Amino acid sequence: MNLAQLGEFGFIERIRQAVRETAESGVRIGIGDDCAVLELPPGELLLTSTDLLIEEVHFRSEWSDWRSLGEKSVAVNVSDIAAMGGRPRHLYLGLAIPSDRPLADLDRFLEGFLAAADEYGALLVGGDTCGSPGPLMIAVTVEGATPADQVIYRSGARPGDGIYVSGVLGDSALALRCLRDGLPPEPELAERHHRPRARVALGRALAELALPSAMIDVSDGLLADLGHLLRASAAGAQLESPRIPLSKSFRKALAADPALMELAMSGGEDYELLFTVSEENQSRLTALSGGVPVTRIGTVTTADRGLRLLGPTGRERPVDARGFNHFGS
Amino acid sequence: MNLAQLGEFGFIERIRQAVRETAESGVRIGIGDDCAVLELPPGELLLTSTDLLIEEVHFRSEWSDWRSLGEKSVAVNVSDIAAMGGRPRHLYLGLAIPSDRPLADLDRFLEGFLAAADEYGALLVGGDTCGSPGPLMIAVTVEGATPADQVIYRSGARPGDGIYVSGVLGDSALALRCLRDGLPPEPELAERHHRPRARVALGRALAELALPSAMIDVSDGLLADLGHLLRASAAGAQLESPRIPLSKSFRKALAADPALMELAMSGGEDYELLFTVSEENQSRLTALSGGVPVTRIGTVTTADRGLRLLGPTGRERPVDARGFNHFGS
Secondary structure, three states: HHHHHOOOHHHHHHHHHHHHHHHHHHHOEOEEEOOOOEEEOEEEEEEEEEEEEEOOOOOOOOOOOOHHHHHHHHHHHHHHHHHHOOEEEEEEEEEEOOOOHHHHHHHHHHHHHHHHHHHHHHHHHEEEEEEEEOOOEEEEEEEEEEEEHHHOOOOOOOOOOOEEEOOOOOOOHHHHHHOOOOOOHHHHHHHHHHHOOOOOOHHHHHHHOOEEEEEEEEOOOOHHHHHHHHHHHHHEEEHHHHHHOHHHHHHHHHOOOOHHHHHHHHHHOOOEEEEEEEHHHHHHHHOOOOOOOOOEEEEEHHHOOOOHHHHEOEEEEEEEOHHHHHHHO | OOOOOOOHHHHHHHHHHHHOOOOOOOOEEOOEEEEEOOOOOOOOOOOEEEEEEEOOOOOOOOOOOOOOHHHHHHHHHHHHOOOOOEEEEEEEEEEEEEEOHHHHHHHHHHHHHHHHHHOOOEEEEEEEEEOOOOEEEEEEEEEEEEEHOOOOOOOOOOOOOOHHHOHHHHOHHHHHHHOOOOOOHHHHHHHHHHHHOHHHHHHHHHOOOOOEEEEEEEEOOOHHHHHHHHHHHHHEEEEEEEOOOOOHHHHHHHHHOOOHHHHHHOHHHHHHOOEEOOHHHHHHHHHOOOOOOOEEEEEEEEHHHHHHEEOOOOOOEEOOOOOOOOOOO
């Protein structure tokens, strides 16, 4: 059976049957009407984000298996909810599919998508499907919710706040570098690139305790995303490069080629949480974590100091908060 | 200036500056953080729908101007909110853009998108942009809201209910037929194809009075969308083909080629409201309208009768509720 035989409505029905709705989810209707109809918990704010994943731009089918791609499509989108301290609730999946794509691949993609949705406590409640005369295109929208007094914006960082990041940085970019060079990445690196995890539990824990003054997720790269946060907060920062958390595999590669440090700073697709915490709240940080380590990597300064990098020799230099630019050369 | 010079973040900033936010909109933050953060009116349900528009599938750049395409991208999405009886509030725009696309075209697209958003009372509060190695791809998500007791589903049609449709059918499909044949469509037809209108005001008026027992918008074609409504309602229907409302331009073309009736039945992209009304509510219908005419075109029957078409000679025949199938041949 291929997609043309199954048809558009057959494919949608196949998706609908794969989704398990739960009574307590607040979903009045999911797939199967003109809109999804949804209740939000009383007093909570709605958080919404949308992401595109385009074949040959964000992924290559020869590098990633379909199940992982489904998982990743959810994780990168849900990561934006985590970065506000929210809880994901509803997912929407738009798929523009080249006509030669085997149904088995799409089934694996959906399997991964639904497994990840389940992991993060979100339901697939809508979407759109059509043919594509070009690459496979995936458009995902996520809706989450959170109590109004627990939203963490990018704009609250103040001079003196510590700058923290969860997990480790650079693994995903290093894996991509290997793939582009035609070398198999170490399994630890490949896993981080193909199956990133959104830090929903950590984001919720931080927001419930109102610890971060500002937060963002690292999708464009540490420098670029820190730049976004600093601009929104009208602040500057001193980053200490020796403190940037790296995995064992990354350290090994770095020992052979010190220039790889660039990937940890600007690589992107880490999906870790980058946040700032005031002096008085920093002692309360150690109490939480719970699996995911958080590392202090610098200090917020006044805006006029810009973004400065303190290297291993103690020398400080200004850096440009540039990240991945989709339209640049 | 082209897109590569402006850059991804420059393009997003350009969009952000073009959006006028209003204080009463309930938008805590729109473009500029990881998520949009939004308030819904207390006691209202969230309605969400998402649509893809792919170049060479849904539109061709040589047939439509960019401003109209921006307007249409909003209208087709907002039409799903109208079909539930809701009010649109927030829009999200995903754009995968071929690198050779002039910035002036994108500006015209945005102009149309924002003008239509304004017309329907919705704000652009988020999105995603990236390059496309293939066609231009547009992914739009809309969120609306409505009081919980005013949502109109597809599933409430009961035997004996009248079947109604707003406006006229077939114009958009006839315009597309002309364009495909290399003939210029009549201006009235072209307008309906390139600049369809979502029936938000009519949908709200119907929902406030709780008149429809079921409702859907006509995007896949009358027969297909009536089929969706009947399946959801576990009902059948008798459609009276002489009652199907047609424009002057359509009637003129039909007189020359009676086979065009097929386009009014199955053409799609009308974005009119198709709804059912119980016997006792039908007298209250005339009171409302207000610009958009509504026409009774048939009667809901029991499911076992299926979908039957009563022709001009009084002969009745079963029809297949087939519509546009994106993966079919």
